[in-house]
Every structure is written in structure tokens, then in C-alpha cells.
Amino acid sequence: MSGPRRSTEPSGLERYYVLTGGRSGPGGAAAGLDVATLIVSRSAPAPGMQHEHQEIVRRCRDPLSVAELGAHLGLPFNILAVLVADLLDAGRVEARNPIPVSAPGRGPDLALLEEVLSGLERL
Numbered sequence: 001m002s003g004p005r006r007s008t009e010p011s012g013l014e015r016y017y018v019l020t021g022g023r024s025g026p027g028g029a030a031a032g033l034d035v036a037t038l039i040v041s042r043s044a045p046a047p048g049m050q051h052e053h054q055e056i057v058r059r060c061r062d063p064l065s066v067a068e069l070g071a072h073l074g075l076p077f078n079i080l081a082v083l084v085a086d087l088l089d090a091g092r093v094e095a096r097n098p099i100p101v102s103a104p105g106r107g108p109d110l111a112l113l114e115e116v117l118s119g120l121e122r123l
Helices: 013-020 028-032 051-059 066-073 077-089 110-122
Strands: 038-041 093-096
Touching: 013 077, 038 051, 051 066, 051 077, 066 077, 077 093
Parallel strands: none
Antiparallel strands: 038 093
């Protein structure tokens, strides 16, 4: 009788290690990514790309936040950030920061709030 079969597919932490090439976080310009950052594809998936990279490029044809992307792919933030950093470095995606918070003590941007109110009234 032979023992239980061992799967050759990495799982759990091994899978994440393989996906990121052992990297634990993004570097360079991608270090500023947060869950609200919008990711937008700049090109179509290329043949030979890592499967997860292809999925990111495919799903981000329309802007998608890092949090939404992580939920769709079932990946933790730091693993997804490494993959997005690869695509940013390759010029395959673009990161758009969310609208910055107004300066302390200044309050919300009134012009923006008036535009939102106007849009809601037109509905």
C-alpha cells in the first residue's frame, strides 16, 4: 500500500512565495499603494504573462480599487501589491490615487460638494 499522494501544487504561504518570487512587499513608486488606489489597465494581457498578472490586467479594463481587486482574486493586500507593482514597472497598468483629503482645518471642498449635490438633484 502506498502512502497518501502529495500534491505538487503549492498552497497557502508556499503559493504566495511562488507568486511574488519571495518578495514580501512592493518597492519603489508602488510602495504608496493603498486599498483605495484605483488600478487601470494600459494594455491587453500578453501571452506568457503569469496567470495572476493576466487576471489583474483583464479585470482592470475599467478602474478597480486594490481592495476590490484583492476580493476578486482572493489575494491578501501585500501579495496583490507586489503583483501590481510588477505591472506598474512594466507599464501594463496605471495607479490613480483617490481624491486627497482636504487640508486640516479647511473642511471639505465646497465646489466638489456642490457638484455632487447638483448631480444628485438631477437624478
